[in-house]
Amino acid sequence: DAVNESRGGRDLRSLARVPLLVIAVSWSIALAAAVVIAPSQSWIGALAVALAIPCLALAIAIRPAVLALALMAALLGVGRAELPALDAGAATRAVALAGQTATVTGHVADDTRAAAGGSEVLVEPDLILVGGSPVAGVGNLMVRWRGPAEAGFGDQLNATGKLALPRDLPSFDRRAYLAQRHAYLELDTTGINVTNPASGIAALPSWLRARYVAAV
Incomplete structure (x- = not known):
């Protein structure tokens, strides 16, 4: 030994x-x-x-x-x-879609946060449909909705709403902040549909956060 x-x-x-x-x-x-x-x-x-x-x-x-x-x-x-590589042309393509109605399917990439009259969450899109046609290469989306629905990290969700450029605030450059997270558009919708909740190891971050919040 x-x-x-x-x-x-x-x-x-x-x-x-x-x-x-x-x-x-x-x-x-x-x-x-x-x-x-x-x-x-x-x-x-x-x-x-x-x-x-x-x-x-x-x-x-x-x-x-x-x-x-x-x-x-x-x-x-x-x-x-x-992790996906940054696409230099994503911001330009995203701006061209502002104002259009889209249906988005994707995975939640962050914790849900309270927003004015509802909630918002960062989504990595798997599929974006605009006018029935798929659109790719526009980065992530900040999905904003009204109502009690909740989504956790790793959940798959579906939502339909209007694409818009992020709203800047007087004391906060929201567009620059979201651009750091590869998100150049917001999707404003009345509600979301969680089609496949995270499970297994994908649900670990949400589980840890819930236990932390409960502890403090």
Whole structure:
């Protein structure tokens, strides 16, 4: 046992001598695995990036620190593979749709927030229909609705309403804020229909938030 422990300690010290190599390999393997096993799952990417942040604290607590940094690199690699790349032309295409009626099916990408007379939530669209024709490449949508309906992170929803440019406030540049989240249009609707609530690991963020709110 002592021999095995000594050998394990030497192996860890060997890894610590080539930290950049270990981190690069972890990133590459995780990125490749995510592309092959679960391509284009943006919620997995968001979850991986969120979990990567605490790894910085782990790097202080454990030795060698390269283990925590390699884990962080792997999680960021998953995030890079899963999260969609920014589309430079999305804002221009989105502006052209302002004022039109659309039907949207997509996944909730954030927590629901109270808005004037109702609620709003960021949605990653899977399908946008304008005049019965599909539209793509216009970024995410901020869906605003009136009424008691609720949607949680990862839920799939459907809504029909009018597309509009985000409303700027006197003290807050809402358009710039939403553009950081790749959203250039709002969908104003009377209500939403949650067609497929999040389940399994996709429901974990909402579950954690609900427990946190209950605790405080």
